[in-house]
Amino acid sequence: MGKIVFAGAMSHVLDPDYYDAACGPVGRRKVEDVMEAIRQMGARLAARSPDALIVVADDHLNAFSFNAVPALCVRIGTTVSRMVQEDAEAFDKVLEDMPLTYPLHEALANQILEQGLASGFDLALSWEAPLDHAFLSPVTTLFGPRPIPPLVPIWVNCFVAPQPTARRCFDFGRHIARVVAGSPWNVGIIATGGLSHFPELLVARVGESDTVFDRKILHWLEHGEHEPLCRLSADELHKSGEHEFLNWMVLIGAITPARADVRYFGELGRINLAAVEWRVE
Amino acid sequence: MSRYAVNSLLYRLKKDREFRARFSTDPRAALADADLTEAERAAFLARDMRRINELGGYLHLVLSIPGLAVH
Numbered sequence: 065m066g067k068i069v070f071a072g073a074m075s076h077v078l079d080p081d082y083y084d085a086a087c088g089p090v091g092r093r094k095v096e097d098v099m100e101a102i103r104q105m106g107a108r109l110a111a112r113s114p115d116a117l118i119v120v121a122d123d124h125l126n127a128f129s130f131n132a133v134p135a136l137c138v139r140i141g142t143t144v145s146r147m148v149q150e151d152a153e154a155f156d157k158v159l160e161d162m163p164l165t166y167p168l169h170e171a172l173a174n175q176i177l178e179q180g181l182a183s184g185f186d187l188a189l190s191w192e193a194p195l196d197h198a199f200l201s202p203v204t205t206l207f208g209p210r211p212i213p214p215l216v217p218i219w220v221n222c223f224v225a226p227q228p229t230a231r232r233c234f235d236f237g238r239h240i241a242r243v244v245a246g247s248p249w250n251v252g253i254i255a256t257g258g259l260s261h262f263p264e265l266l267v268a269r270v271g272e273s274d275t276v277f278d279r280k281i282l283h284w285l286e287h288g289e290h291e292p293l294c295r296l297s298a299d300e301l302h303k304s305g306e307h308e309f310l311n312w313m314v315l316i317g318a319i320t321p322a323r324a325d326v327r328y329f330g331e332l333g334r335i336n337l338a339a340v341e342w343r344v345e
Numbered sequence: 346m347s348r349y350a351v352n353s354l355l356y357r358l359k360k361d362r363e364f365r366a367r368f369s370t371d372p373r374a375a376l377a378d379a380d381l382t383e384a385e386r387a388a389f390l391a392r393d394m395r396r397i398n399e400l401g402g403y404l405h406l407v408l409s410i411p412g413l414a415v416h
Binding site: 124125129130149150151152153154155156223224262265266267268270 | 352353356360362394395398399403404405406407408409410411412414415
């Protein structure tokens with residue numbers, strides 16, 4: 065019987081140069097601190113020798129265009145490429161030093177997809193979508209020089225309204241838990257992004273974050289109180305800059321009712337950086 | 346407001362290096378066929394990403410177009 069052996073969530077722009085430019089030396093220091101917390105989480109993850117790592121993250125209009133914006137999408141196939149962006153700016157630039165291809169856990173991805181469709185989740189699939197910083201910055205920070213296990217990338221539409229609901233993401237996480245339990249594999253799962261930043265997705269509000277909202281969320285996570293999280297509305301998430309918490313909701317559904325330990329939380333104005341790990345063992 | 350026209354143009358500016366160069370050299374000509382309102386066209390010609398965002402342009406696009414990104 066398979067098992068989720070690790071669950072963690074973390075911010076996903078992990079680039080000291082980016083935060084130094086955006087926020088000054090305090091930005092560099094705080095992102096280095098959260099990266100150190102993530103590296104320590106990665107040591108615990110690697111010690112559990114996962115057969116696969118599910119990565120739940122969002123697209124920043126990199127992998128998908130206005131041709132189609134899937135609510136929930138499972139990447140299938142045997143390998144995945146990182147996004148290549150000529151003359152990259154901002155958070156796209158951090159990808160440039162990373163490997164070009166990564167192995168996928170084809171069998172687990174197929175089971176999540178096929179069993180999902182059979183049980184009422186109208187999931188999208190992709191054979192070709194590349195990965196941006198939302199996936200690869202956390203993965204490369206977690207593993208450092210260690211080998212990266214086969215990945216199962218899953219996208220949640222966090223930014224292009226209308227998004228899936230928090231409860232739907234949670235329910236999809238329950239589905240993932242059932243698939244893993246019925247499989248022969250030990251699986252890690254991470255969710256990336258957040259916490260509060262870019263309220264209302266307005267340039268005018270870049271530089272603001274909602275620390276009160278973040279602390280409320282973290283309190284619920286630490287106490288395993290997941291029903292209030294499922295009730296978060298699209299409007300609440302939009303106004304508080306918690307769009308990417310939808311990724312976290314998938315993970316929470318996969319491990320509920322486990323409690324979380326906050327490994328790092330740092331207010332930075334532009335964003336509140338966070339790293340959280342759940343007690344799944 | 347033509348939200349799709351604004352965002353498809355932003356997406357093209359991000360992903361299409363040749364189009365980005367044309368826009369840089371002669372923005373009025375590059376936008377000639379775009380289905381934009383007067384306000385949207387004026388914002389693009391002024392390279393005013395904050396205004397484009399207010400008019401419906403997705404934040405992550407206006408933050409990440411090479412050479413045009415607002416920070």
